Amino acid sequence: MEQPYFIPQPAEKFLELERPLVFFDLETTGTNVATDRIVELCAIKLHPDGRQEELYQLFNPTIPIPAEATAVHGFTNEMVAKEPTFSDKAGDLADFFCNCDLGGYNIKRFDVPMLMEEFHRQKKYPVAISEVKLVDVMAIFHNKEKRDLAGAVRFYCQRDHEGAHGAKADILATIEVLKYQLLRYDDLQPNTTFLHDFLSGGRQVDVSGKFIRNEAGDIVFNFGKHIGKRAESETDYLKWMFEGEFPVDTRMVAKRIYMNTVWKEQLRHWLAAQKVVENAALASALYATIKFGEDIFPFSTHKEGEKLTVTYLDEPPATYTFLHKDAQAILLQLLDEQLTAQQQTTEPAL
CATH class of the missing domain: 3.30.420.10 (Ribonuclease H-like superfamily/Ribonuclease H)
Incomplete structure (x- = not known):
């Protein structure tokens, strides 16, 4: 050569x-x-x-x-x-x-x-x-x-x-x-x-510049009727974008944001159904299990390819399957917000 x-x-x-x-x-x-x-x-x-x-x-x-x-x-x-x-x-x-x-x-x-x-x-x-x-x-x-x-x-x-x-x-x-x-x-x-x-x-998120990050770090639309709005707040618009004739990288970003909103809603319901949001000890155990990849009772995990399934060993057991690493990151964010809020409410005022 x-x-x-x-x-x-x-x-x-x-x-x-x-x-x-x-x-x-x-x-x-x-x-x-x-x-x-x-x-x-x-x-x-x-x-x-x-x-x-x-x-x-x-x-x-x-x-x-x-x-x-x-x-x-x-x-x-x-x-x-x-x-x-x-x-x-x-x-x-x-x-x-x-x-x-x-x-x-x-x-x-x-x-x-x-x-x-x-x-x-x-x-x-x-x-x-x-x-x-x-x-x-x-x-x-x-x-x-x-x-x-x-x-x-x-x-x-x-x-x-x-x-x-x-x-x-x-x-x-x-x-x-x-x-x-x-x-x-x-x-x-x-x-x-x-x-x-x-x-x-x-600030740029996609090559075409249809999405950018604002000063707070949130991904917002950079064109059209929703310019400046947080992208996750307009799921119908996101769906129109990833099903439309935009460049492939823009479609991929739009679909990723769309799926993140879907997973966030699913995880909120799952956490509420298992009453994890009410129990700091459970939330901490789940957070550590997902974050560090080591099972902590009462949670166990099973990985198959790119999919990760977590099981809450309650009666009956409850499972959730993460289809993408973004879903795991969303769960950690939700748990972190919950634990931080609980800690702030329990700390004595100075």
Whole structure:
């Protein structure tokens, strides 16, 4: 595999990485995330220890490449007719992108949503927006200098951007621009968490920006008739969103919030039915059982795959099955609120 000529070797690392960071660029059949397809993908993975990996792939997009797209990136239908489809390579691609942060040029608006749509068609989800840090070099550049990639290369690297709109040339230039941005601006920190939060302030929830966090940390709508309202308060609107034609990451966030509201209501009823809300000792035992994964009488647990079932050893026994880790977190939050309230009511006034 050809070694990119400028990527820093371990002794010259310019980023402080918490986990691998994949810089990637796509060339596609068009700009409609929902209907267009990827034609070319180039990705370079930078590891925290300085190692680097490169992945390059042409795809048969399975739909015609319009002439206007060919005019931009140069690929014709004939050139990719015998290339594998995204479906053919989805497994290897998912392994490459899994558990990584992402970097690139304009990835928030285009490349990440496009890649997620392709994975979604194959029922694979290696990119979890709630966990991934996004380093969008274009966003930093536009915030600081207001230019396109070619302008960024001229401004920061003092050279012309040769090979523009070739996926590999663009992503190599993007990494080089980021290096010079970090050298130029003293207020930029060389780690993915800071760069992710630099423009969004850590508030962005989905790539499309339909959800954000308010100052209290609550997820709120960032568009439409419910803008500014807590998302969990409008379940019908959430259902409309995840059943609608929004980008896949937005639909996934909407459904996750919706399901969290369902689980919260279920757990409140279950706790009340078992009278756990009335007994601090029971609440403490249940909290410790779920939190630390060790059964404390009168509760026992059984794990099967991703599902966790807790049983209250009463007569008759009562069970609740957690279908997702979010449901466990919700239970812990409810119990913590209950125990804190009980403690405050029993503490003597000073």
